Amino acid sequence: QKEVEQNSGPLSVPEGAIASLNCTYSDRGSQSFFWYRQYSGKSPELIMSIYSNGDKEDGRFTAQLNKASQYVSLLIRDSQPSDSATYLCAASYNTDKLIFGTGTRLQVFP
Amino acid sequence: DTGVSQNPRHKITKRGQNVTFRCDPISEHNRLYWYRQTLGQGPEFLTYFQNEAQLEKSRLLSDRFSAERPKGSFSTLEIQRTEQGDSAMYLCASSPDRNTGELFFGEGSRLTVL
Numbered sequence: 001q002k003e004v005e006q007n008s009g010p011l012s013v014p015e016g017a018i019a020s021l022n023c024t025y026s027d028r029g030s031q032s033f034f035w036y037r038q039y040s041g042k043s044p045e046l047i048m049s050i051y052s053n054g055d056k057e058d059g060r061f062t063a064q065l066n067k068a069s070q071y072v073s074l075l076i077r078d079s080q081p082s083d084s085a086t087y088l089c090a091a092s093y094n095t096d097k098l099i100f101g102t103g104t105r106l107q108v109f110p
Numbered sequence: 111d112t113g114v115s116q117n118p119r120h121k122i123t124k125r126g127q128n129v130t131f132r133c134d135p136i137s138e139h140n141r142l143y144w145y146r147q148t149l150g151q152g153p154e155f156l157t158y159f160q161n162e163a164q165l166e167k168s169r170l171l172s173d174r175f176s177a178e179r180p181k182g183s184f185s186t187l188e189i190q191r192t193e194q195g196d197s198a199m200y201l202c203a204s205s206p207d208r209n210t211g212e213l214f215f216g217e218g219s220r221l222t223v224l
Contacts, residue, residue: 008150034211043201043215044153088152092211097143097166100152 003027004091006101013108019076021104023089026070032092033065035074038103039085048074079108112136114216116202122222123192130188131219135204142185143213144177145201153201159185160207192223 003026013019025033032051036044050056050063050072062075072091076083086103093099115134123129135142140161145153156175157167161182174192179185189196199220203213 004152006152032211043217044213045215046212049211090152090211096141096160097155097158098211098213099155100145102150102152 004089004099004101006087006089006104008102009105010107011104013079013106015079015081015108015110017079017108019079019083019106019108021074021076021087021089021106023072023074023101024070025072025089025091027091027093028067028070030070030091030093033063033072034090034092034098035061035063035072036088036090036100037085038088044088044100076106079106081108081110084108114202114204114214116200116216116219118219119217120220120222122224124224125194126191128188128190129192129221130186131200131202131221132184132186133202133204133216134184135202136214138206139204139214140182140207141205142179143203143205144185144187145203147199147201147218148197156187156200189221192221194223197221197223 006023035048037047038044048063050065056063060077064073086105088103089101090098117132143158144156147153159179174190177187199218201218203215
């Protein structure tokens with residue numbers, strides 16, 4: 001059973017701080033990894049993708065991948081209350097479907 | 111609006127009844143996915159299509175679930191003899207042929223089985 005695991009949270013951080021979200025996956029054959037954001041009552045939307053070891057930065061977001069440790073993370077710098085949402089980690093075992101984790105709920109308080 | 115459209119948005123039914131959900135993907139997207147999401151969980155993969163071909167179906171999906179995508183356009187997901195455990199949000203997503211992992215989700219169809 002291919003699995004993606006996340007701490008469900010909530011993770012609470014003050015406005016302006018760095019939020020660190022983590023994810024592990026079970027299948028070493030996983031090729032691609034994604035972070036989706038899901039606001040309460042809304043559908044998921046893609047915010048970051050990462051395919052190779054190392055860091056990938058996009059604005060306030062940095063995704064990190066360590067395939068040896070089977071570990072993916074998402075850092076959100078200068079967190080804003082509008083970042084409060086559930087963050088879903090997903091892995092692709094081929095290019096055809098994504099396996100999602102349970103999501104980590106992030107709360108950014110003013 | 112050219113996003114993914116799902117209907118109905120909400121469905122309340124009694125146990126044992128059949129329900130059908132419809133998904134209209136983004137017009138140029140050839141891939142269409144169905145996921146199910148319950149409260150506090152991530153989306154769970156159900157099935158996906160490449161054009162009209164159903165390429166994979168989750169082993170978790172019982173025989174009461176069937177999905178079609180005639181002519182490679184819209185898709186339907188039918189649940190027969192609904193059970194209370196079927197209560198969930200059913201999400202449809204589409205993506206272009208060259209899938210970069212970005213799925214475009216619809217707003218979902220929420221099913222409540224009484």
